[in-house]
Amino acid sequence: MATGTDPSAVAGSTGDPAARGVHHASRAAIRERHLRRDRWWLAPAATAAGLFAFVVYSTWRAFANGDYYAAPYVSPFYSPCLAHNCVPMPAGADWDLFGPWWGLSPALLVLIFPLGFRLTCYYYRKAYYRGFWASPPACAVPEPHAKYTGETRFPLILQNVHRYFFYFAVLVAGVLTYDAVLGFRNADGEWGHMGLGTLVLLANIILIWAYTLSCHSCRHIVGGRIRNFSRHPVRYRMWGWVSALNARHMLLAWASLVSVAVADLYVYLVASGAFDDPRFF
Known part of the structure; x- marks a missing residue:
């Protein structure tokens, strides 16, 4: 095309962007808000239903203030028990850090940390x-x-406080690990015993650790701010392990949410006398 030639004179060109199908100022005129024809609403509806069910159950159990200890098992909702009004437990299971002035359920003192960790996840x-x-x-x-x-x-x-809730979540997971170890005793405190509750608490703490360590904040703590992985082989290997867990973070989030509710429900049923804990040995 020669310099100064009018674009409208070129064959097949009108000089009008709209006539050439070029729209700069607006989107295509589509009446529908979206073009999806599948059941796209099913996933968010199921998620909302699952989370709502857990909120209802955990709220009821947090304010129940009872049936959370059936020797040697303690509910993960009430551990560690930090109030003066905790039911009598083995040494170390109740710490009585808040004294007699706290009259509400002891669960309200500890649940803020794991729930805060999950809420900001x-x-x-x-x-x-x-x-x-x-x-x-x-x-x-x-x-x-x-x-x-x-x-x-x-x-x-x-939501940016998530990284700090992670530190508290690690401490709570450590306490629940201690509770799971105590599950290898009988009601009299003798070691070398195991019941169905032992397996329930053990499965719960494994899933809680897997979910906690698969957290994005944990992945950053382990491998973040490293410019050369070859100079930090240990941290690189740990970062690889955490990354493998991180790929299953969603699955572990739901599995640990269900397991902590099941563990609490199991302790509640045993403590309330609904059934006796089956002992294997």
Whole structure:
């Protein structure tokens, strides 16, 4: 084309962007809010139902303030028991750090840490943002909110404390590990025994450790800020292990959520006298 030639004079060109199918100022005129025809709503609905069921159950058990210890088992919702009004437990299981002034359920003193860890967890944030707030409800489905600010304002900006809740979650997992070890005793405190509750608490703590160590914050602590992995072979190997767990973070999040509820329910049923704990030896 010669310099100065009018584009409208070129064969097949009209000079009008709209006539050539080029739209710069607006999107295509599609009436539907999205084009998905599958049951996209099923996943966020199931997530919301599962999380809501756990919230209802854990709230009931947290305020129940009873039937959380059946020797040698203690519910993970009430461990460590930090209040003066804890039921009598073996030495070390109840720490009485808050004295007699605390009259509410002891579970309210400890559940804030594991629940805070899960509430600020990257996966759970995605789960309940989609399930409860529809932000967004699913891929390729627009959210109903007219304005999006992300996690830059109060209260969602507090999600950044997740890394600190991780440290408390590790401490709580350590206490629950101690409780699982105590499960190898009988009601009289004699070692070398095992019941069905022992296996329940053992499975629960394994899943809790797997979920906790698969956390993104743990992965960053182990392998973050390293410019050359070859100079840190131990941390690199640990980072590889955590990364393998991190790939299953969603599965471990749900599995540990179910296991902690099952462990609490089992202790509650035994403590309330619904049935006796089967002892293997």
